[in-house]
Amino acid sequence: MSGDIDFDAGALRRFLDDRFGPQDSFALDRISGGQSNPTYFVTHGSRDMVLRKQPNGPILRGAHAVDREYRVLDALHPTGVPVPKPVLYHEDAALLGTPFYLMERVEGRVFADGALQDADPSERQALWMALADAMAQMHQVRPDAVGLGDFGKPGNYFERQIGRWGRQWEASETGDIPELDRLLAWLKDNLPEDDGAVSLAHGDYRMGNVLFHPTEPRVVAILDWELSTLGHPLADLGYCCMAWHTAPEEYGGILGLDLAAEGLPDEETFVARYMDKMPDSAPLLTFHKAFSLFRFAVIWVGIADRARQGNAAGSSGTDAAALARRFAIRGVEVIEGSHAASA
Structure with missing residues (x-):
């Protein structure tokens, strides 16, 4: 023990x-x-x-x-x-x-980073495609049909989320992060028209939060549903795409890697795999990726706040605040087009 x-x-x-x-x-x-x-x-x-x-x-x-x-x-x-x-x-x-x-307990493999360093390069693209497939399978479930029709408020998801995370940022005791302020202002000015799409949104869907089959490139368990709610499916997709806009030292992204040499897909291939399973989906926009980076930055702000209270696992407040700023900077880069692959 x-x-x-x-x-x-x-x-x-x-x-x-x-x-x-x-x-x-x-x-x-x-x-x-x-x-x-x-x-x-x-x-x-x-x-x-x-x-x-x-x-x-x-x-x-x-x-x-x-x-x-x-x-x-x-x-x-x-x-x-x-x-x-x-x-x-x-x-x-x-x-x-x-x-x-x-x-x-489900037996399987966990990969902590998007580069899949512990997987054979020949399997890495298939693992990323399996991540897209499981996400689409999750989004295809109708909440009403499984008793989750009241799991959140349907409609205006991004507007409400920006309000929620914006208030959390404003209430934080973490020091100034001007890039986060800029990102929040841009998101408020660039809200896409609500298309009415509602699904179960995981809220933290990424490579590190799934288990893969011990020998096959197949997701056997989606984990960590702490942030789940009724939301927009493109929120989860945009969140997954953060990997292509963040560096390996920034929570396991793949920005800057030679994707072909490492056996990793590019962002367009991953998004296309998801869209093949969700043919009625609206397109992924720069907004969705910028929103995900903003939200993740504020999550790390919250971790920094809890660390100062002695109530966060495995992180100092200084380290968490630094990561929050890094994700805010990446979000600004996305809206400026530095790394945006979709518009």
């Missing part, structure tokens, strides 16, 4: 014994990395599970909503969208200090 467990492991074991029957074996290990909800591997007898909970300490209202994560898994698992099978949700914070849920 790892030494960085921040709750009473014995209480969890007793809870699982009561729920599933006493077992001779129990193991609990925190998964390293991550800036969102603390995540742990749990083995209870023959059951291999993953536990997700809220961070300890104060959190922003509506943030780290593990109940929403569990609800999405419960809704999507019967549809065939690749998600882990949900096991249970426990609302009472008295047991572990916060609400939590359990899902079945």
Whole structure:
């Protein structure tokens, strides 16, 4: 059992014994990395599970909503969208200090960066295409049909999101980031006309948040649904495209790499693969990519704020604030056309 467990492991074991029957074996290990909800591997007898909970300490209202994560898994698992099978949700914070849920553990491969350094170059393009395929499969699910019709407000998604993240930025104690102010102003002035498209939006859909089959270029589980809501499908697509507009040292982007030599697709190929599965989609615009970079920058602002409060996993406030500024700079480059591949 790892030494960085921040709750009473014995209480969890007793809870699982009561729920599933006493077992001779129990193991609990925190998964390293991550800036969102603390995540742990749990083995209870023959059951291999993953536990997700809220961070300890104060959190922003509506943030780290593990109940929403569990609800999405419960809704999507019967549809065939690749998600882990949900096991249970426990609302009472008295047991572990916060609400939590359990899902079945899925075996697979995780690639932390867009360059897929741990994959054979001959497989890298297929892995990126599989990422596009799973995203389209997720977006093809009609929220009303799976009980998620009230999972968010339909319509005007980008306008509402810009308002939400803009308010979070304005309320932050992080120092001045003029590029973020400029990006926010540009987004407000360049909102596309609302086309009425509504889907389940993952909110953090990227290479590092999926599991691939152990030997095949196929997504077997989409993970980390913390930011999911009803939204616009192009928000997720634009977010994936951040990889082509950020450098490897900036959270694993692929900007500046020799894509052909590394076996990686260009942005147009990835977008085309998604569009082949979503023929009725509106086109991807510079706006969608700039919005994603803005939003990701503000997410890192939030991480910097939590780090100063001693409530963020694995990051200093200074490092997180520096990353926030880097993503804001990349967003400005996109709107200036420095790296924009779509218009």
